[in-house]
Amino acid sequence: MAEKGTWTVKKGLAEMLKGGVIMDVTTPEQAKIAEEAGACAVMALERVPADIRAAGGVARMADPTIILRIMDVVTIPVMAKARIGHFVEAQILESLGVDYIDESEVLTPADESFHIDKNAFKVPYVCGARNLGEALRRIGEGAAMIRTKGEPGTGNVVEAVRHIRMVMGEIRKMQNLPKEELMAAAKDLGAPYDLLVQVAELGCLPVVNFAAGGIATPADAALMMQLGCDGIFVGSGIFKSNNPAARAKAIVAATTHYNDPQILAEVSKDLGEAMPGLEIANIAPAERMQDRGW
Amino acid sequence: MRVGVLALQGAFMEHQKVLAACGVETEQIRKPEQLAKISALVIPGGESTTMGKLLNEFNLLEPIKKLGEQGLPIFGTCAGMILMAKKIAGSTQPRLGLMDITVERNAFGRQVDSFEADLDIPVLGAEPFRAVFIRAPYILSVENSVEALTSFGEKIIFARQGRFLAAAFHPELTGDLRVHRYFLENCI
Numbered sequence: 001m002a003e004k005g006t007w008t009v010k011k012g013l014a015e016m017l018k019g020g021v022i023m024d025v026t027t028p029e030q031a032k033i034a035e036e037a038g039a040c041a042v043m044a045l046e047r048v049p050a051d052i053r054a055a056g057g058v059a060r061m062a063d064p065t066i067i068l069r070i071m072d073v074v075t076i077p078v079m080a081k082a083r084i085g086h087f088v089e090a091q092i093l094e095s096l097g098v099d100y101i102d103e104s105e106v107l108t109p110a111d112e113s114f115h116i117d118k119n120a121f122k123v124p125y126v127c128g129a130r131n132l133g134e135a136l137r138r139i140g141e142g143a144a145m146i147r148t149k150g151e152p153g154t155g156n157v158v159e160a161v162r163h164i165r166m167v168m169g170e171i172r173k174m175q176n177l178p179k180e181e182l183m184a185a186a187k188d189l190g191a192p193y194d195l196l197v198q199v200a201e202l203g204c205l206p207v208v209n210f211a212a213g214g215i216a217t218p219a220d221a222a223l224m225m226q227l228g229c230d231g232i233f234v235g236s237g238i239f240k241s242n243n244p245a246a247r248a249k250a251i252v253a254a255t256t257h258y259n260d261p262q263i264l265a266e267v268s269k270d271l272g273e274a275m276p277g278l279e280i281a282n283i284a285p286a287e288r289m290q291d292r293g294w
Numbered sequence: 295m296r297v298g299v300l301a302l303q304g305a306f307m308e309h310q311k312v313l314a315a316c317g318v319e320t321e322q323i324r325k326p327e328q329l330a331k332i333s334a335l336v337i338p339g340g341e342s343t344t345m346g347k348l349l350n351e352f353n354l355l356e357p358i359k360k361l362g363e364q365g366l367p368i369f370g371t372c373a374g375m376i377l378m379a380k381k382i383a384g385s386t387q388p389r390l391g392l393m394d395i396t397v398e399r400n401a402f403g404r405q406v407d408s409f410e411a412d413l414d415i416p417v418l419g420a421e422p423f424r425a426v427f428i429r430a431p432y433i434l435s436v437e438n439s440v441e442a443l444t445s446f447g448e449k450i451i452f453a454r455q456g457r458f459l460a461a462a463f464h465p466e467l468t469g470d471l472r473v474h475r476y477f478l479e480n481c482i
Contacts, residue, residue: 077405256348
């Protein structure tokens with residue numbers, strides 16, 4: 001009579017993460033720092049996006065040992081990344097018992113045509129999106145949570161802002177379309193029709209939508225929240241800064257009090273250097289992670 | 295009547311929607327001065343460690359604890375239930391500690407073991423209640439005047455102590471208003 005892996009349960013965990021910060025960690029020590037700072041979950045990785053970018057080559061799922069060691073030391077949910085389309089990496093992550101799988105453009109895609117059939121899994125998935133059509137395609141495949149792609153590992157929030165503005169703008173447009181125009185809109189966006197009708201009725205995505213890809217400061221986090229995100233992923237922004245514990249705590253506070261400039265000013269003080277940022281225009285097109293997946 | 299919903303992190307908006315459907319006004323609580331406006335409080339699901347730290351950092355822990363001791367009705371779900379407990383097995387994390395219960399965190403396992411099930415909850419009437427458990431805690435033991443209202447197998451998952459109510463599951467996710475109505479009608 002107990003049903004596991006249902007849509008309500010998958011989507012429900014993302015609901016519980018809302019208003020919180022999910023932090024990339026590569027060691028048990030970092031995971032403890034993240035938990036101690038108030039992270040609502042951690043993403044277990046072998047390297048943070050900035051290091052993946054710097055190293056080049058093929059980036060794959062982390063070694064299970066790293067993921068298991070991180071799962072051992074924290075009580076908050078642990079997520080892990082699989083390559084786009086690499087359903088065997090995902091099967092391995094599910095067998096390890098991770099709480100969420102990120103089918104992520106930060107890793108090198110394993111399949112340029114097809115994403116994972118996420119409905120086939122009991123473990124829930126989060127996927128990146130740059131616009132409404134992409135978000136709804138991923139939800140159609142079974143993603144129970146969406147995040148902006150942004151441009152990972154850059155410490156530059158501009159792409160994440162572009163993506164959330166695009167999604168929110170398209171949602172507002174759908175709300176104003178007469179019903180007979182929604183099928184044509186679904187065709188143009190490449191979005192499943194039924195999900196698009198739901199979006200037009202709800203005025204939001206049918207799943208939780210986080211910000212990711214370039215968030216480096218408490219102000220960045222609050223900006224994404226004010227633009228309509230439900231919560232924040234911070235990848236390289238914490239452990240590539242020079243005072244990770246203080247910055248992590250400040251970003252958690254800023255995500256809760258995103259509408260309160262006085263508190264934002266207070267928590268932004270004395271954090272030391274943020275991670276070095278990258279200008280998006282200087283990234284070669286082939287190295288733009290956001291263009292991976294469709 | 296205005297019911298506060300602790301809005302530091304977690305599924306606070308879902309509680310606001312259910313409370314609105316029950317016909318009460320709600321107020322998001324992020325700072326101590328907002329507590330003056332409310333006649334009851336709901337603590338939502340989310341991460342109990344995150345909420346506990348933010349309760350401390352933004353000076354809400356002691357004021358809420360004091361209001362609870364003075365009779366403010368409080369309903370905690372999942373992480374909210376953990377924060378209401380006097381004892382948390384194996385943990386020293388910050389808490390309100392208002393109910394004489396001992397809870398075990400993540401007690402049904404990790405996310406792949408999260409589940410939903412139809413529960414018989416006598417105080418809500420004969421019709422079963424669809425309950426959603428997400429990395430849920432349960433109550434290991436109750437003391438003093440705590441009434442165990444429902445168990446799942448041997449595990450207590452719904453309990454009341456006077457004006458305090460605690461559920462291990464998420465009545466805010468299913469659209470069934472009966473648990474919130476029970477709180478509004480019996481604890482306030």
